[in-house]
Each structure stands twice: as C-alpha cells, then as structure tokens.
Amino acid sequence: MLSGKRWLPAAAYTIMIAVLVGLAAAGCGPKGENQQAAKEIVVYAAASTTEVIEEVGKVFTAQTGVKVGFEFGSSGFLARKIESGAPTDVFISADERWIKYADEKNLLDHDHLILFARSSLVCIVPAGSQNTPASPQELAGLERISVGDPAHVPAGKYANEALSYYNLWDSLLGQGKIVLTMDVRAAMSYVEQGVVQAGIVYSTDASLSDKVKVAFTFSDESHSPITYHAGIVSRTANKAEAIEFINFLGSEKFHQLIVSRGFKTP
Amino acid sequence: MQNQEISAILLSLLMGVCAVILTIVPGVALAWLLSRRKFPGKTLVETVVFLPLVIPPVVTGYFLIKVFSQQKLLGSLLAELGIRVIFSWTGMAIAAAVMGLPLLVRTVRSAFDNVNPKLEAAARTLGCSPLRTFFAVTLPLSWPGIVAGSVLCFARALGDFGATAMVSAGTEGNRTISLEIFHHYQSPGHEAEVLRLAAISLILSALALIASEMLAASSKTARFGERQGG
Numbered sequence: 001m002l003s004g005k006r007w008l009p010a011a012a013y014t015i016m017i018a019v020l021v022g023l024a025a026a027g028c029g030p031k032g033e034n035q036q037a038a039k040e041i042v043v044y045a046a047a048s049t050t051e052v053i054e055e056v057g058k059v060f061t062a063q064t065g066v067k068v069g070f071e072f073g074s075s076g077f078l079a080r081k082i083e084s085g086a087p088t089d090v091f092i093s094a095d096e097r098w099i100k101y102a103d104e105k106n107l108l109d110h111d112h113l114i115l116f117a118r119s120s121l122v123c124i125v126p127a128g129s130q131n132t133p134a135s136p137q138e139l140a141g142l143e144r145i146s147v148g149d150p151a152h153v154p155a156g157k158y159a160n161e162a163l164s165y166y167n168l169w170d171s172l173l174g175q176g177k178i179v180l181t182m183d184v185r186a187a188m189s190y191v192e193q194g195v196v197q198a199g200i201v202y203s204t205d206a207s208l209s210d211k212v213k214v215a216f217t218f219s220d221e222s223h224s225p226i227t228y229h230a231g232i233v234s235r236t237a238n239k240a241e242a243i244e245f246i247n248f249l250g251s252e253k254f255h256q257l258i259v260s261r262g263f264k265t266p
Numbered sequence: 267m268q269n270q271e272i273s274a275i276l277l278s279l280l281m282g283v284c285a286v287i288l289t290i291v292p293g294v295a296l297a298w299l300l301s302r303r304k305f306p307g308k309t310l311v312e313t314v315v316f317l318p319l320v321i322p323p324v325v326t327g328y329f330l331i332k333v334f335s336q337q338k339l340l341g342s343l344l345a346e347l348g349i350r351v352i353f354s355w356t357g358m359a360i361a362a363a364v365m366g367l368p369l370l371v372r373t374v375r376s377a378f379d380n381v382n383p384k385l386e387a388a389a390r391t392l393g394c395s396p397l398r399t400f401f402a403v404t405l406p407l408s409w410p411g412i413v414a415g416s417v418l419c420f421a422r423a424l425g426d427f428g429a430t431a432m433v434s435a436g437t438e439g440n441r442t443i444s445l446e447i448f449h450h451y452q453s454p455g456h457e458a459e460v461l462r463l464a465a466i467s468l469i470l471s472a473l474a475l476i477a478s479e480m481l482a483a484s485s486k487t488a489r490f491g492e493r494q495g496g
Binding site: 074077101151173179180181194195196 | 452
C-alpha cells in the first residue's frame, strides 16, 4: 500500500497530528508549579470599575505582595463565566442582580458579600455634538442611542428602567434607535467614535473620556439604585487573600479613592 | 423556540440571500477577469478581493464602519438618500456580502479555469462574439461551479460573526444566529437557547457545504466529460 513516494503524505499527516496532539496535551492540565512561586488572585469585575479596581490591585500588591489578575466585562457575562467554572477568586458586579444570581447558585461565599459603592446614570453625547438632548424626551429626536444589553449588562438594565420610566423604551426600540452593546464601555466607545448620537453610561465612565460630554443625568427615581457589590468565589484556592481584597473594598482608604473617581460611598 | 430565535434564523437566511444577490454579478465578472485575463495590477486586485478571507472579520467590520461613517462623504451622501448603513440591515448585508465575495470568486474562477478554452475558441471561429461565447459556452459549462460558489458565499454570510457584529444594532430583529447565540451565551441561564441555535446553525452550514461540494464535483466533469480515475 505505501509504495514509492506515497508514504510522504501519510508521514506528513502523522507528524502534523502528533505535533497538534502534543501541543494540546501541553496546553491542558493544571498549572501546578507556577502557583507555589507567587500567590496570585484573579478578580472578575464590572467594566465600569476598571480604573478603580486596577488601582486597588496595585495598592493590594504593594501591601501584601500578592499579584492581582483582572478580567473586566459585563457583570452578567462574568457571572456566567463563573458559573461555567472560570478560575477566579473575587467577583465584582455593578448590579445587585448578578451578585444575587451567583449567590443563589452557591458560587459565592455568603459571609463575605459587600456593597462598596454607588453611582448615577447619565446620557452622553460626542464632545463636539451640536445636537445635545436636554432631557430623556429629547432622545426621540436622535437616530441612534447606544445602551448596554439589558440581558447581561447592568448599565443596560438601568437604562432600560430609566427609559421605560419615561415611556420611551418601547418607542425608541420600535423605531430601531437603540443599539445594544456587550458592555457599558462599548456603549461609551460608540459615542466617542460618533457612530451613535448618544449613549447611556455611568457618570463615572463619562468623566474618563474627553471625547464625550454629559447631556443630562437620569434622576435616581427613574431606575433602581446603582450599587456595586463584591463577593468571594466559593471555590477559590486563595480564600485568605480574597478576603483581604474584599476587606480593602470596605476600608476608608478605598472610600476616598472611589469618591475621587466620582463614585458615591455606600 | 422563542420569537427572537426564529427572527434570528430568518435574518441569517436573509443575510445569506442578500450576500449572494449583491455579489453574484461582480463576483462572476471578477472571477472571469482573474481567470481569463492578465493585466497590470492583477495581483493587487486578487489581494484586495481575497483579503476578507484572511484578515480578522472584526477588522473588516471596522473598515466598513469607517467607510460608511456618516461623518465621511459616502455615509453622508447615503444619509441624504435616506439610506442608513451602520446599525441597519443594509450594513449587515454589505458586511455579509464582503465576507462571502472571496469564496464566490475563488470557486467561480476555478470553474472558469476548468472550462476548456478550446471550446471557447471554437465558438469564436464559428462566429460568436465574446459576449455570446460567454453566455453560450462558458457559463453553461461552469454553471455548477457558479452555483457552488453562491452556496459557499451564502453559507459564509449565514455564519458570519465578527463583521456582522460590528454593524448590527444588537437588538431583537437585528441579530443573526451567531449574534443571537452570543447574546444568549453572555446571559446566564440561557443554555437551552444557545444549544438550540448552535445545532440549527450546524445543520444549516453542513447542508450548504454538502450542496456546494456536490456541485463543485460536477463542475469538474464538465471539463473532461467523464470522471477520471477509478
């Protein structure tokens, strides 16, 4: 069967498959050795907390020597990843909904849940915009408004509540004016790029970019309270370090930090 | 199955059809040019046409957003005509077409390559104009390849994620199967929807691939008249 030069393709395929299997085997399996060398905790946090939590991470590492790895994204998506077994130690949600979801699924340690900050919801427009709505009702005059996907982005859920409060959600959605994004920072990015005329994000996000300006703030009564919660993932291998991290989020030093960034203390 | 899942399936099918409609004429023309003609800049044309095949789809989507941005000339011109490209079905269809075009061109070019040029030459000696030769000789002989290319283009457009995601409004009615899967995947507790849509997507793509392969095989027999080997 394998006569003449016919063995060449067969050999090539065999070598290729062997290499692929070898790579896959090398990729699988526990990290083992690395974890003994330097302790590291992983924090899954809401996208809107990117800057403050990275700051906390730096301080935490300086004080304890424990390194901190981050993943930032929509709180709902992070909860889902934790549910699927993602290797993480701390979960920070911009919504009580996702902390509760994780807690009910026994993914979090009941004893170490903390509400550590509050915020407010604003409508932003591109910095150079000539068409700035002064109130929610004036949003109807725009073409496209970016909002996080309410199904998993807390900012999107708050935006949905606020627009529904003013009886605007259904009509804006029906007219095709709503653009759903995968997290709140994507909603802001669209406004920065000018592909939408307005977006709904947190006041703390808006203050980070000079390419957007705040058009108006949604009144607190138009949406449920924007609360930031943190919890320890129950299957963490770094419980003590995670507890230290969470405790820092309740400290006076942290309160000063978040206030300086525009958040409100709990 | 919920309404949003059904609308995602229908939208995907619509995008597939739109991609074929938008690419068939320019695609066949390009394939013929690349197959039958040498010209300066041919390599550049080939590269540009096949680029969406290899660059990350999100990059293609990003370029589309920049090209059709309402702050730029093309976008504002279209806006005057009432055509919104970004965050509309129009934009999604264009993205789907751009992603499917290279596959169509490759397959149709291969089909044209398989048409014996001597047959075309014979037609010319019998008095056919180049245009008549194309429709009377080349096209019928390469027909299965053209259909195969269209089916591949359809399948690619159907399954696209990166480029479509950039220009989609993301709301119900604006999500293709891929986008719907991603939406449900990001939302905890929506496993069933993800599985259902993934299965449907697999089946649709497999059917398209099988159809395309069968047609491509029958286009090879056009050159030899009978199957070779045994």
